[in-house]
Amino acid sequence: MHQLLQQIFSGLAAGAIYASVALALVMIYRATDLVNFAQGEMAMFSTYIAWTLVNAGLPFWAAFVITLIVSFAGGMVIERLLIRPVENAPVLAAVIVTIGLLLIFNSVAGWIYSYTVQDFPSPFPDRPVFGALMTTRDLGVIAVTLVMLALLFAFFRFTSTGLAMRAAAQNPVSARLCGIRVGRMLAIGWGLAAAIGATAGIMVAPVLFLDPNMMGGVLIYAFTGALLGGITSPVGAVVGGLIVGVTENLVGTYLIASQLKLTVAFALIILVLVFRPNGLFGTAIVKRV
Amino acid sequence: MAPILELRALKAFYGQSEVVHGIDVAVEEGGMTVLLGANGAGKTTTLRAICGMVRSEGEILFAGQKLHRRATEDIAGLGVAHVPEGRGTFIGLTVEENLRLGGYTRRRRAQEGVQRMYGYFPILAQRRRQQAGALSGGEQQMLAIARALMMGPRLLVLDEPSFGLAPRIVDDIFAIVERIRRDERVSVLLVEQNASLALQLADHAYLIETGYVVASGTAKALADDPQIRRSYLGY
Amino acid sequence: MERPLGIAAPGVLAGDRYAGLTAGAWRWIAALVAIALAAALPFGLSKYHVFELTMVMIYAIAVLGLNILTGYNGQISLGHGGFFAAGAYTAAILMHRYGVPYWATLPPAGLICFVLGILFGLPALRFEGPYLALVTLAMALATPQLLKYFDTWTGGQQGINLVKPSPPADLPLDRDRWLYLFVLVILIVAMRIAANLLHGRTGRALVAIRDHPIAAAAMGINNARYKTLAFGTSTLFTGVAGALAAIVVGYVSPEGYSIFLSVSFLVGSAVGGIATIGGAVIGGLFIEYVPNLANDISEAAPWAVYGLAMLVFMYSMPRGVVGTLAPLISQRRRRLALRWAGIERKGSVES
Numbered sequence: 008m009h010q011l012l013q014q015i016f017s018g019l020a021a022g023a024i025y026a027s028v029a030l031a032l033v034m035i036y037r038a039t040d041l042v043n044f045a046q047g048e049m050a051m052f053s054t055y056i057a058w059t060l061v062n063a064g065l066p067f068w069a070a071f072v073i074t075l076i077v078s079f080a081g082g083m084v085i086e087r088l089l090i091r092p093v094e095n096a097p098v099l100a101a102v103i104v105t106i107g108l109l110l111i112f113n114s115v116a117g118w119i120y121s122y123t124v125q126d127f128p129s130p131f132p133d134r135p136v137f138g139a140l141m142t143t144r145d146l147g148v149i150a151v152t153l154v155m156l157a158l159l160f161a162f163f164r165f166t167s168t169g170l171a172m173r174a175a176a177q178n179p180v181s182a183r184l185c186g187i188r189v190g191r192m193l194a195i196g197w198g199l200a201a202a203i204g205a206t207a208g209i210m211v212a213p214v215l216f217l218d219p220n221m222m223g224g225v226l227i228y229a230f231t232g233a234l235l236g237g238i239t240s241p242v243g244a245v246v247g248g249l250i251v252g253v254t255e256n257l258v259g260t261y262l263i264a265s266q267l268k269l270t271v272a273f274a275l276i277i278l279v280l281v282f283r284p285n286g287l288f289g290t291a292i293v294k295r296v
Numbered sequence: 297m298a299p300i301l302e303l304r305a306l307k308a309f310y311g312q313s314e315v316v317h318g319i320d321v322a323v324e325e326g327g328m329t330v331l332l333g334a335n336g337a338g339k340t341t342t343l344r345a346i347c348g349m350v351r352s353e354g355e356i357l358f359a360g361q362k363l364h365r366r367a368t369e370d371i372a373g374l375g376v377a378h379v380p381e382g383r384g385t386f387i388g389l390t391v392e393e394n395l396r397l398g399g400y401t402r403r404r405r406a407q408e409g410v411q412r413m414y415g416y417f418p419i420l421a422q423r424r425r426q427q428a429g430a431l432s433g434g435e436q437q438m439l440a441i442a443r444a445l446m447m448g449p450r451l452l453v454l455d456e457p458s459f460g461l462a463p464r465i466v467d468d469i470f471a472i473v474e475r476i477r478r479d480e481r482v483s484v485l486l487v488e489q490n491a492s493l494a495l496q497l498a499d500h501a502y503l504i505e506t507g508y509v510v511a512s513g514t515a516k517a518l519a520d521d522p523q524i525r526r527s528y529l530g531y
Numbered sequence: 532m533e534r535p536l537g538i539a540a541p542g543v544l545a546g547d548r549y550a551g552l553t554a555g556a557w558r559w560i561a562a563l564v565a566i567a568l569a570a571a572l573p574f575g576l577s578k579y580h581v582f583e584l585t586m587v588m589i590y591a592i593a594v595l596g597l598n599i600l601t602g603y604n605g606q607i608s609l610g611h612g613g614f615f616a617a618g619a620y621t622a623a624i625l626m627h628r629y630g631v632p633y634w635a636t637l638p639p640a641g642l643i644c645f646v647l648g649i650l651f652g653l654p655a656l657r658f659e660g661p662y663l664a665l666v667t668l669a670m671a672l673a674t675p676q677l678l679k680y681f682d683t684w685t686g687g688q689q690g691i692n693l694v695k696p697s698p699p700a701d702l703p704l705d706r707d708r709w710l711y712l713f714v715l716v717i718l719i720v721a722m723r724i725a726a727n728l729l730h731g732r733t734g735r736a737l738v739a740i741r742d743h744p745i746a747a748a749a750m751g752i753n754n755a756r757y758k759t760l761a762f763g764t765s766t767l768f769t770g771v772a773g774a775l776a777a778i779v780v781g782y783v784s785p786e787g788y789s790i791f792l793s794v795s796f797l798v799g800s801a802v803g804g805i806a807t808i809g810g811a812v813i814g815g816l817f818i819e820y821v822p823n824l825a826n827d828i829s830e831a832a833p834w835a836v837y838g839l840a841m842l843v844f845m846y847s848m849p850r851g852v853v854g855t856l857a858p859l860i861s862q863r864r865r866r867l868a869l870r871w872a873g874i875e876r877k878g879s880v881e882s
Contacts, residue, residue: 036661042661042664089842092846093845093846093849096845096849096850097805097849097850098607098660099601099607099797099800099801099805100801100845100849100850101845102607102797102801103797103798103801103802103841103844103845104841104842104845104846106794106797106798106838106841107837107838107839107840107841107842107845108838108842109838110834110835110837110838110841111834111835111838111839111842113834114832114833114834114835114838115832115835117832118831118832118835167396167400167403167406170389170393170396170397170400171397171400173388173389174386174389174397177386177387177388177389178384178386180349180368180380180384181380181384181385181386182397183367183368183369183372184347184368184372184377184378184380184384184444185369185372185397185398185400185401185443185447186369186372186373186400186401186447187369187397187400188369189369227668227672230665230668231665231669234661234662234665238661238662266676266679266680267676267677267680268676269672269673269676270672270673270676270677273669273672273673274669274673276669277665277666277669280657280658280662280665280666281654281657284657284658284659284662285662286662
């Protein structure tokens, strides 16, 4: 029993990371109807920036804040320069562009920083808590994810920019008629997603250790979690990410044929989707004739 | 009085097809001008051209400024508020959020603007927290107009406000529009298929057929014209 | 004011003749010339280049399968590498364990992949857009794991080594050139079948389902049946390609069928043009040559160059090479034909 609870809780901690990246994916999907396959690699690259700053002597939180700002700006630039040309093109073209960005970020990171695995400091001490069910680091990660979700919620619900972004995503033509610069809203959306991704990367690096391939698996699980929760729902993203984390952990622990961990985990999740093809919290894409 | 909006030799295109073939229209400041015509005449396309939503050639002058080639959001910022065909409300957002969006370009005065809109359209105040998509057709039209007025525009562009609405509701809406025009001192450019109602309210009218202006003048002159009466007013 | 011309202007009707032959006849001639050139090609090249071109054609068949699904059916698949593997391993196991001759492994490989595609396509009906991408992605990721797990059949991590087939005794060809011609024939047959399928009733139904599913259903098209069949046909093509790859390379192992293979197919499909048949060949060229070229350009970050190539293609030709160029060419042809027939177009109005 103790082991089961332990696995569930450490699954929640892993799931919190998937949830964060899933949150970024949902943000971009709501704004631009695109899955950003490069989200994980962008996050990895941001983490390397943070690592460089920390190695240069900056205190952790200063490096964190600077990385967030740089990532936000980078996300905006990527949207304006690299995604805008295919925003009105067939969906597949945009998908290929994000996959191309994935390859570019991964390869360039490997070139600049090499593929040697690096250590990365964590702001949270690693002490056991709740009778060794979790560590303070796990709690820290979950707390950060929930804080991000709350901040995003407040941003979209209570600020004019957040409202304008929601409007631009729902009905870009009407948004323009209200004087909203839809292009800028899209860029801000990507910037926020990049900042969220950076946060996720910085939380993952102490655990998985920093190397260019750090986020590959995370992206796949985040994508799964986002879809499980409903690709249009931020709350769904978090719930989905957490569920995926726990499922992955439990399957890994209790499945005898451990080489099939990924297969079984996916099979379970897809089973759920068969009954809820738009995810747990997703709304069906209503098609008007 | 100088016209607040002038279209000179305006051509408008849907993709490659030229739909409006060089028209001249003027909207007097503080007045109401209506574009009449049958379905497909090019009236909506003209309005879209003014707001930069379709490709156009020719001149569009708004309060002395050239609008041609400007982005839609810039034109909105200059003081042109467009209520599109089909209303264009944000159906996934609440009534109050829709109004706040109208006030996006004037954020500091937004709250007072919202209260004023509730004054003109009390039914919206009642439904302020409901999703716009749950409103009836007439209420959505009022919301769309209110949202446009939140921008504090000098020119209000209305595309077929009576579309799909019961006559009594249409009368209510037009009464409010007339009141607003006087109180807020907004010029109005209206596109309507309901010719008799439009000619009663408007000062000037243009009749558009297949992309050409075939008649223009004061609303009274067009309403008295026997040919127009036969073709568009039914008597 | 000039009246714009109406619909099919005289001069471009099907029965018209250019230098004595109809447009259709000219197309046949062009195709025969292309085939003859392709058949002659291997005799002027080194063995390695012949091998590379054979792989190009194999990838083209695989991408053609993906085109049927994605281009004509609007369903994005990130999992076709899995079906490629299924075809490859079917062929490998049949040849290695049961001594089946190489050419006889193609039908079973195709059939098994067709059935797999139908089985996959049925539940896949429930999923749209990114959800379908996830389900197919899961398949692509599961494939190497499953291949390693069932190692009694698949040889596990080690894979299966195969003997490369010899050409028939009476032909004066070496192995590589024989395989090239063998694959060429399969490619031509595949393209012909795809063309018949997609330019006929089935194709129109698929496009209708892709673009206006509700209207299509209202017109009596059985969406479910067509979509499932499209899936099965698509995987059949890719499975046969996989079998050919196993035969030509002479080796199968789980490493060769990773997620990257599925992504490559998708990239090849997009670069060539998803709703085209000729684009599959362009896709095959991209998949075979661009990684090597990328390596030549930058040894330190070759995949960055590959990624950059993807971006450049998508920015310049978002509908793929054939998807972008074909409409331009046919527009050009129409204008030339009209001018030839003596009809001038005035003004900016195009019908």
